[in-house]
Structures are given as structure tokens and as C-alpha cells.
Amino acid sequence: MSLWLDVDDLIRYFSTSVRPTGIQRLSFELFRQLHQNADAPGGIIFCRRLVSPPYFQRVTFAALETELLALSQAPAPLALPLVRQRPTGWLADRARRLPHRIRRNLQTIIYALRDIRWALRDLIRVFRGRAGDSHMRLLSLGQFDDPHPAVGFAPGDWLVNLGSSWNAPYQPAALDSLHRLGGRFAILVHDLIPQLFPEWSTQATLQEYRLWLHDTLPCADLLLANSRNTAADIQICLSRAHGVLPPIAILPMGGLPQSGGVLQPVQPFVLLVSTLEVRKNHALMFKVWQRLLAHSPEFHVPDLVFAGKRGWLIDDFLSQLDNAGWLDGKIRFIESPSDAELATLYRQCLFTVYPSFYEGWGLPVTESLNFGKTVAASNRASIPEAGGDFCVYFDPENIAEATSVIAGLIMQPERVAALEAHIEAHFQPPTWAQSAATLVDLLTDSAKAAALAPQPAIRYAA
DSSP states (O other), rough: EEEEEHHHHHHHHTTOOOSHHHHHHHHHHHHHHHHOOSSSSTTEEEEEESSSSTTTEEHHHHHHHHHHHEEEEEEOOOOOOOSSSOSSSSSHHHHTTHHHHHHHHHHHHHHHHHHHHHHHHHHHHHHHHHHOOHHHHHHTTTTTTSSSOOOOOOOTTTEEOOSSSGGSSHHHHHHHHHHTTEEEEEEEEOOOOHHGGGGGSSSSHEEEEHIIIIIIIIOSEEEEEEHHHHHHHHHHHHHHHHHHOOOOOEOOOOOOOOOOOOOOOOOOOEEESSSGGGGGGGHHHHHHHHHHHHOOOGGGEEEEEEEEOBBBHHHHHHHHHTHHHHHHHEEEEEEEEOHHHHHHHHHSSEEEEESSSOOOSOOHHHHHHHOOOEEEEOSSTHHHHHHHGGGGGEEETOOOHHHHHHHHHHHHHHHHHHHHHHHHHHHHOOHHHHHHHHHHHHHHHHHHHHHHHHOOOOEOOO
């Protein structure tokens, strides 16, 4: 039994992006562990997709790994400084005393310059792409192809997809070819957000996702879920559409390696790590910080740092932040930090917040706990599953409750210290190596059980 790991999502994603999202970090870490510890009886084979037979091409993972590590750790083009200090000194004090109308005009100019910077960054990426930089090299079909002769699927082999496969659903002919050769197909489902909450997705995403949900998932021999909550959602959605669904197994999630860069001491801050998009509910934190500043002296309220990439459907929210002057600098946006920079932000923050309406897992919650930092988190979906009793929770639609919970952590540092002590003593998440080993075990067990015609069921890894 060989495991064919489809890395096509990584190649497509990094051909246009610098920083990975949680899905790409997850799949990349699992691929690295599987590459280093090839425990599958028939070995580990990495592949990418072709548009015509034989539909899959072997990939040399070591070459791909080197390229992706260099790309993900490189400075983002024209990035903001990692943590911008609020303006201080004589000039800043004088600026704050200016009439409101003049201050607003200055802010308009500043934010217009920021938009120009973002536009220039995108133009530079396009120019570099035309000049043949590493982004465009990832699009080259032969860049990472295995030099050995192509070998097709053998009976009992698994094709495994751990990425965001809905962005490019499999051709039915490719999966038919796999099954005709006696191979099996396993796919990791990260969430069912476009199906459950279409209002948080673009039309293009909805079309791709529905095609994937109705044409690709039913063809799987095993569905992997990143949480019990996601597994339950899979059962509901696929049962309604198809009646019978493939077996489902839970794959435990690892966490971010705890390596970081060095930063200068900064203003005390609370950290929210997430792509900036509607579902992540940054708007709630904006309202919470407005209330905190309205009821407490400014120096008692720590800064709020958003760390992540810009997503979709956020223009209105960014306009609100601009119009409010980012609360005179109390809210800051760290765009596309590297993994090392992100690790340092986790270490230096007071605690983290995670107000998302819905998550398949909630990797930033696990990451925060890995760094010993508690989380003020949403009580929805899988987030309490990820955070356990190491976090404090609130209703993500209740501004008063969220404000109370977060203010409690700010005003009671001894409570934060107690939660951190609890994390240090009892939080024991799986490593990526353990997650990878569990994946191999799940596939091996599923292959053994296939001859017994198992009934669809959810398996929970120990």
C-alpha cells in the first residue's frame, strides 16, 4: 500500500501568494512529517495533477519543500514594519490637538498612501512574475517532477488530498481511473462554510464548492475531518444530498513550531491571528475596543493587533476602520507576517482573541495555546473543541458579553497568569509527527476494514 499525497494545492496557492493560510500550513507540515518518516508499508509518493491521462505526475518533495520554505519566510514585498508603534513625541501630541476636520484630512491622505502601497506591492508581484520569480516557477509543470519513470496506482494504494481541494475539483475521469486501477481516495474536509453560510463566500467560491461537495466527496473512500464538529456537519450535508456517505475519520491537528524572530519591546497588545474576512468577526473586536476606550483611560487599554492576510468581503469594514482612524492607532494591522514573526507576536502578546462565527477547527486557538497564551474565544462550532478549558468563551454576536470577558482578562492579570499556568501544566496537543502517524494508521485500518464492507461511521482517533 503506497500513499500518493496530492500537493497540487500548495503549488497553486504559492504561485500567487507569499504567506500560507492555516490550510496550507497544516498540509505542508503533514507532508514534511510524512516525507521524513515514510511509515506507510509501500512508501510515500508525492504527486500533482495533470489535465489528461495519466492525470497524476510524481513530484520530488524535497525540491518543493526547499522552494516553499524560502518563499514563505521571505519578507513580503513592501510589507509594513512588524509592529508599528503609535506616534509619540512632540509632533504626535501637536497632531492630536489639531481640529477634527484637519486630522480627518490628514488621515485620508495617510490611508490613500497606504492603498497606493498595496497597489504597488501587487504590481511588483506581477512584474516579478513576468520576470520569472519563484511564484511563477511554481507554475512550471516540470519544476518538481520526479526524474524517475512515472508509476501508476497499484491496487490498494491511497490518493490523499489534505489541502483546499474545492478550489480545483478533481476531474471525474481522474478518480474513475484511480478506482479502476484498484486505488482508493481519501480527502480532508476542513469545513463546510460555503454550504452552511453562503453569505460569507464569493460567488466563484460557492460554485466551486458546490461542485466539489456533490461530485468529489461522494467519490471518496474515506473522508477525513479536522474536528468532531466538522464530521457532524459532513454527515448532515452529505446525507441530505446523497443519503449514503463514505466513512468519516477524525484526524487530530498539530500546531505551529515554536520558533520566532526577535522584536523590540512594544506597547502591550492583544493579538488576533486570522485572515481578515467577514466570517472571522474582526468587526466585533473593533466594537469591543471602542467600548473599552469609552469606559477606561486610554493607557489602561492595550492595543489590538490584527495579524494575517487580507481576505474577501472586507471593504466596508476597512472603510469603518479608516473613518475611525483605527481608533487613533489602538488597532493595528500586521499584514502577512512570516511564521517566525508570527511566533514572536504570540510570545509578546498579553493574550489572544478569536471571535470567529464558525471554524472547521480553529488553528490559531491551538497555536496560541502552544505558545502558552490563553484565548478569549467564540463559543461556536469547533472552537471550544480546540480550546478546551484553557480558554474563556463568549457569544460572538453579543458585544456586551465579549467586552466583559476581554475586559476581565485585561483588568485581572492574575487570572491570565492562572490560565497560563494551567496551559503549561496540562495542555498536551498532538505534534505534527503524531498527526501524520495517525493519518497513516487511519488509512491502513480503513484498507483492512474495506473487505468487511463497513457501515459509514465516524472514527475518533485516540
